[in-house]
Amino acid sequence: MKKTLLQFAALAGCLALNAFPLEWNINNRTGIPYEVEISRDKLEKLAGVSKDCGFDVTAVTPDGNKKLEVTLLKGSNANTVALRFNVPQGTTALDCQVASDAALSDAEQLNFFNGALSNVSAWKSTNGGKIKAADGKICFNATRFGETVFSCTVNVPAEFAGAGAKFDFDFKSTSPEVWASTINVEQLNAAGKVLSESLTDPRWITLMRPPQVLTPHRETGRIHPQAVKLRLVIRARGVRHAIGADGLPPKDQNAFLPAFEISHLSAR
Numbered sequence: 212m213k214k215t216l217l218q219f220a221a222l223a224g225c226l227a228l229n230a231f232p233l234e235w236n237i238n239n240r241t242g243i244p245y246e247v248e249i250s251r252d253k254l255e256k257l258a259g260v261s262k263d264c265g266f267d268v269t270a271v272t273p274d275g276n277k278k279l280e281v282t283l284l285k286g287s288n289a290n291t292v293a294l295r296f297n298v299p300q301g302t303t304a305l306d307c308q309v310a311s312d313a314a315l316s317d318a319e320q321l322n323f324f325n326g327a328l329s330n331v332s333a334w335k336s337t338n339g340g341k342i343k344a345a346d347g348k349i350c351f352n353a354t355r356f357g358e359t360v361f362s363c364t365v366n367v368p369a370e371f372a373g374a375g376a377k378f379d380f381d382f383k384s385t386s387p388e389v390w391a392s393t394i395n396v397e398q399l400n401a402a403g404k405v406l407s408e409s410l411t412d413p414r415w416i417t418l419m420r421p422p423q424v425l426t427p428h429r430e431t432g433r434i435h436p437q438a439v440k441l442r443l444v445i446r447a448r449g450v451r452h453a454i455g456a457d458g459l460p461p462k463d464q465n466a467f468l469p470a471f472e473i474s475h476l477s478a479r
Contacts, residue, residue, distance in 0.1 A: 233268065233294075233305040241300045244375045244479075247307075252290035254309065264309050268296055271304040284321075297375075321479035323365045323441055328476055334363045340447075349476075350385070353469040356449045364399075364442040365478075373436040378411055379429045381475040384420035388461070390469045393417040393446040394428075396478065398438035405442075406435045410478065420471065427475075441478060447471070 233247050251264060268279045277299055284293040298305070327333050328349045334342045338359040341352045353359040378396055394417075396410035410432040418426075447469035454460065461467070 229309040231307055233307050235298070235302065235305045237303055239298070240375070241298045241302060244295055244377060245298045246284075246293045246295045246377060247305075248286045248291050248293050249307075250286075250291050266294055267308040267310045268294060269306045269308070270299050270302040271306065272299060272301045273303070274301070276306075282321075323367060323478045324363065324443070324476045327363050327365070328473065333365075334361060336361050348472045348474045350472045351445070351447070351470065353447050353449050356451060356468065359447045359449070359469065361445045361447065362442055364440055366440055367398075367434060367438050369439075371434050372438065374434050375431065376410060376434050376478055377429070377431050378478045379427070379475070380473055380477065381425060381427050382420075382471060382473055383425040384422055384469070384471045386420070386468065386470045387422050387466045388452070389419050389421055390450070390467060391417075391419050391448045392469065392471075395444050396432075397442040397444055398435045399440040399442060400435075400437045401439050403440075406438060408433070408435045410434070410441060420469070425474075443476075 239245070249266070254264070265283060266281060268281050270277045270279055279296040279298070282295040284295055286292045294307070328347060329344050331342050331344050331349070334349070336342055336351075336359065338357060339354040340359040340361055341354060342361065343350050351361050382394075384390070393413050394411070395413040398406045398408060398410060400406055411430045412432075415430070416428060420426075449468045451464050452461065452467055
């Protein structure tokens, strides 16, 4: 009898893990794409579900439950996937159910910056900045002190006008010393004018860059209804210093010149 109860408890636990709530705050914005990252690998270990499982998402609203259309994308690592869907207005909770096997969608088809990490000609620089592509990364080097601006401009399909968007990238400084950067995604109208609303808030991506540190950035925003292009702008500032990170006079002032690489870049 004891063994039967334990087996029943284990089965109940598996069934519970096949259905679970997703994180949602009623104060979150609706009408824009919402993404939740899930570990299918962990679900397989805890609940015995297929590693290739799909997911059904239901929004709980005052008008009843609504099943949402879910796009399954690659997650931030090999063991996770991202569920992308639009949340209807008035949603109070999100419920997720493990479904039949589902193939990953090609996230790059949704990525406005698709191919930018291998195409040096898609980028521009000022102040003598150098750009090269290597091993799936795009690498940047400032060659003079002062501000060096690196930029990449891409088209926005008309059907995305006014839609919510997610911007994420992985940034690593390769300089031996600390330097400052500001990153922004500007939106341009058909006349090439920069619109007042950017895709990201540069206040949160203005940082001092420590050497050899990989920094993932994840931002959400909205495509302006008049936007036809996005322009990623990276402002790197190199300043001479009398003292280095070790507290000693630097042997080479060029160590303060910004250098960095981007290994992941996506806006969708």
